[in-house]
Amino acid sequence: MRNILKKNFVVVTSVAQRRAIALATRCFLFVVFTLMSCSAPQAALTPIATETPQPPTKTSTPSLTATKFLTETPASTPTQVGVKRGPGIVRCTILLYHHVGISPIESQYYIHPENFSLQMKALDEWGFTPIPLSLLVKAINEGAILPEKPVVISFDDGRMDIYENAFPIMQKYDFTGIFYVLSGGLGDKGLVDVAELQEMAAAGWEIGSHSNSHADLSKIGADASYREVVRSREILEEELGFPVTSFAYPFGTITEIAGKQIHIAGYESAAGLGHTDSQGPGNLFYLQRRPISWDYDLKRFAIVLGWEGPLLIEKEHE
Numbered sequence: 001m002r003n004i005l006k007k008n009f010v011v012v013t014s015v016a017q018r019r020a021i022a023l024a025t026r027c028f029l030f031v032v033f034t035l036m037s038c039s040a041p042q043a044a045l046t047p048i049a050t051e052t053p054q055p056p057t058k059t060s061t062p063s064l065t066a067t068k069f070l071t072e073t074p075a076s077t078p079t080q081v082g083v084k085r086g087p088g089i090v091r092c093t094i095l096l097y098h099h100v101g102i103s104p105i106e107s108q109y110y111i112h113p114e115n116f117s118l119q120m121k122a123l124d125e126w127g128f129t130p131i132p133l134s135l136l137v138k139a140i141n142e143g144a145i146l147p148e149k150p151v152v153i154s155f156d157d158g159r160m161d162i163y164e165n166a167f168p169i170m171q172k173y174d175f176t177g178i179f180y181v182l183s184g185g186l187g188d189k190g191l192v193d194v195a196e197l198q199e200m201a202a203a204g205w206e207i208g209s210h211s212n213s214h215a216d217l218s219k220i221g222a223d224a225s226y227r228e229v230v231r232s233r234e235i236l237e238e239e240l241g242f243p244v245t246s247f248a249y250p251f252g253t254i255t256e257i258a259g260k261q262i263h264i265a266g267y268e269s270a271a272g273l274g275h276t277d278s279q280g281p282g283n284l285f286y287l288q289r290r291p292i293s294w295d296y297d298l299k300r301f302a303i304v305l306g307w308e309g310p311l312l313i314e315k316e317h318e
């Protein structure tokens with residue numbers, strides 16, 4: 001820009017004239033920057049507004065993304081108030097999903113992406129904050145500051161549809177989860193590969209072991225169980241290049257041998273199935289998870305979370 005000005009004003013020599021030019025240049029630059037700063041956020045906001053998930057009721061719910069842009073707040077949950085929880089029993093629902101996709105067959109394990117999206121939106125609106133499983137474990141072991149309504153979102157089996165469907169939906173809300181995968185199935189048909197897992201980990205997800213081959217631990221011997229429990233962790237850590245600290249029992253089945261091998265492997269926690277949100281030292285190696293079935297509506301979802309807000313609101317309207 002200076003070169004252009006120099007060319008155009010090459011004949012100017014006096015101090016007064018130079019000052020006048022300098023002032024004019026500053027005014028010109030000020031106008032340019034003002035125009036740029038007004039138009040930039042507009043240009044950035046327009047496409048984002050169209051990307052927001054469509055709420056079923058067209059209320060004045062602002063999109064999280066747009067709000068973040070307007071306030072320029074880097075924190076993902078700026079209004080979240082932390083509460084000291086633990087050590088000891090910590091109440092925290094751990095949700096369990098298997099597939100987020102459109103089922104080719106009748107299956108309770110397939111959550112339709114639209115339903116999953118509504119469930120994530122509900123979590124956000126009801127004030128839940130997904131936390132890393134490792135933070136829950138820390139709270140149980142030594143105490144930690146947790147959000148007021150913590151929840152852990154877990155996924156079993158390492159399916160590609162979790163990467164393709166659940167991961168981007170959760171990213172809209174700045175949610176992260178823990179993905180339990182098979183060390184023997186990385187990159188197999190329909191299953192995620194190392195690159196996808198590393199991308200998810202870079203976005204804040206945790207990766208756990210769901211054994212090597214999804215064997216029923218109650219139907220195999222000690223050596224085979226060792227491969228499923230202990231070796232699977234070693235293989236995943238070698239492949240991924242970061243620690244894998246949690247294990248999820250295939251079919252939720254734990255055995256005496258596997259219970260010992262969990263400690264040999266050095267896992268910090270292990271996850272099973274259950275019907276409670278009570279997590280503590282007594283079940284740190286069989287954390288209670290609530291499977292979400294394909295036919296759960298938001299009322300049922302709310303009950304799983306121990307949150308009856310929407311039900312109460314409905315009663316008031318009756």
Ligand SMILES: [Zn+2]
Nearest residue numbers: 156157250251
């Ligand atoms: Zn499984």
